[in-house]
Amino acid sequence: MTCDDARDLLEAYHDGELGAEDCARVEAHLQGCAACARELASLRALSDRVRGLGRQPVPDGLATRITSLVAQSAPVPTNQRPWARMAASHLAAALLGAGAVALVASATLRDPAPMNDLVTAHVRGLALEDFGSVRSGNPHAIKPWFAGKLAFSPRVSDLADDGFPLLSGRVDYVAGKPAAALIYGRRQHRITVFIAPAGSTAAAVNGQLQGYNVESWQADGLRYEAVSDLNRDELTNFAALLRTR
Amino acid sequence: MGRREEFERKVLPLLPAAYNLARWITRHPQDAEDAVQDALLRAFRAFDGFHGDDPKPWLLMIVRNACRTAFRRGERWRNVIPLDLAFRGPAAASEADNSPPPDSRLDAPRIHAAIERLPDGLRETLILREIEELSYTEIATVTEVPIGTVMSRLSRARARLREALDENAAPTREAER
Ligand SMILES: [Zn+2]
Numbered sequence: 001m002t003c004d005d006a007r008d009l010l011e012a013y014h015d016g017e018l019g020a021e022d023c024a025r026v027e028a029h030l031q032g033c034a035a036c037a038r039e040l041a042s043l044r045a046l047s048d049r050v051r052g053l054g055r056q057p058v059p060d061g062l063a064t065r066i067t068s069l070v071a072q073s074a075p076v077p078t079n080q081r082p083w084a085r086m087a088a089s090h091l092a093a094a095l096l097g098a099g100a101v102a103l104v105a106s107a108t109l110r111d112p113a114p115m116n117d118l119v120t121a122h123v124r125g126l127a128l129e130d131f132g133s134v135r136s137g138n139p140h141a142i143k144p145w146f147a148g149k150l151a152f153s154p155r156v157s158d159l160a161d162d163g164f165p166l167l168s169g170r171v172d173y174v175a176g177k178p179a180a181a182l183i184y185g186r187r188q189h190r191i192t193v194f195i196a197p198a199g200s201t202a203a204a205v206n207g208q209l210q211g212y213n214v215e216s217w218q219a220d221g222l223r224y225e226a227v228s229d230l231n232r233d234e235l236t237n238f239a240a241l242l243r244t245r
Numbered sequence: 246m247g248r249r250e251e252f253e254r255k256v257l258p259l260l261p262a263a264y265n266l267a268r269w270i271t272r273h274p275q276d277a278e279d280a281v282q283d284a285l286l287r288a289f290r291a292f293d294g295f296h297g298d299d300p301k302p303w304l305l306m307i308v309r310n311a312c313r314t315a316f317r318r319g320e321r322w323r324n325v326i327p328l329d330l331a332f333r334g335p336a337a338a339s340e341a342d343n344s345p346p347p348d349s350r351l352d353a354p355r356i357h358a359a360i361e362r363l364p365d366g367l368r369e370t371l372i373l374r375e376i377e378e379l380s381y382t383e384i385a386t387v388t389e390v391p392i393g394t395v396m397s398r399l400s401r402a403r404a405r406l407r408e409a410l411d412e413n414a415a416p417t418r419e420a421e422r
Contacts, residue, residue, distance in 0.1 A: 011396070011399065011400055011403070012381075012396070015374065015380075015381070015399075016380075017380065017381050042407070043403065046403055046406060046407055046410075047375055049352060049356050049410075050356060050360070050371065050375040050376070050406070051375055051376065052352070052353065052356075053353055053356060053357060053360075053376070054376070055261050055262070055264075055265035055376060056264065056265050056268040056269070057261075058260055058261055058264045059264075059274065059278055062260070062264065062278055062281065062282065063257070063260055065282065066257070066260065066281075066282055066285045066286075067253070067257065069282070069285075069286055070249065070252065070253070070257075070285065070286065070289050071249070073286060073289060073290065116297060116298075117382075119296065120297065120386070123294070123296075173385065173391045173392065178391065209296070210296035211296070212296075
């Protein structure tokens with residue numbers, strides 16, 4: 001490993017974000033390179049100084065005030081559109097990743113929980129949809145919209161004739177990797193299909209997580225992951241339809 | 246366990262993290278307090294929609310958005326001295342405006358000031374990593390940017406901070422050379 005390679009990985013190493021293999025490579029380099037070892041020491045010293053600040057203390061009375069406000073306020077009961085609440089609560093101003101596709105040193109990052117990431121990205125995306133901050137409408141306009149925003153060309157099919165109209169599309173990041181996200185409708189339910197080059201995301205994740213079903217498959221070098229609160233049978237049916245397009 | 250009990254057990258203990266982030270984002274004690282109060286209530290109302298294991302990134306994302314709202318709203322009254330401060334007199338007010346960092350070591354005020362001067366995106370990323378010890382993935386969630394952006398912001402934040410701290414007092418380093 002050259003010094004340049006080591007420097008590229010040094011901060012991720014310092015932050016505990018490298019996989020075991022890269023960790024070992026960096027450590028091997030550090031053993032024989034005083035300059036890079038000094039750089040790491042300097043990073044550590046800086047982090048220690050910042051951490052030494054600690055948190056700014058919570059003002060007196062704030063905790064009590066919040067506890068009593070919470071006690072007086074009833075949570076909104078679960079309904080069929082959890083994303084509406086999510087949107088209203090905290091995603092109003094968010095526009096995720098519109099066009100800003102960054103190069104990510106994917107091989108050097110540890111694996112996050114893929115299923116969790118998929119569900120999170122799905123729910124977050126629906127919040128954005130409610131605020132109209134993603135491309136919607138004409139399915140024919142969605143595919144060209146992706147051009148230049150992604151390094152690959154996702155296949156965009158409308159399944160309106162089968163009862164799954166294509167509603168919108170956006171660029172999203174799942175497990176830190178850019179993906180095309182397509183939202184389909186089914187009655188009041190939404191299905192997000194994440195599309196990314198195969199191999200760029202973790203192994204197949206099919207299953208169920210807290211009320212959301214996930215169905216994944218690969219075709220033409222692309223990986224597809226469908227997430228929805230729709231029941232398993234209909235989601236499987238949807239996946240089968242999309243696969244034949 | 247009821248939802249409120251669960252919220253109180255899982256989310257309310259995150260108040261110090263929430264306030265600290267709000268304080269660094271707004272750089273203003275009253276804005277931070279308002280934003281955190283607003284954020285916690287929003288979080289409670291949205292708690293049924295939260296399905297993850299760790300509520301910290303979720304809550305901090307809400308806090309961050311509440312700060313932005315508070316900031317926009319705050320433009321109107323930023324120059325008004327809060328009532329309780331007015332009663333305590335101008336000395337109290339100016340003390341509150343330049344609240345000292347909690348650490349009283351000589352180094353701390355300088356670091357604190359240097360971080361406060363970082364641009365918004367770099368500052369929040371640095372705080373989430375160094376003080377809140379979030380992973381890159383979690384920071385990406387909270388700040389709603391790709392991981393690559395998190396990495397470059399963190400790197401730039403550290404570089405700027407080192408520069409700022411070096412130029413003030415780096416005699417030992419020069420002497421070494
Ligand atoms: Zn080296």
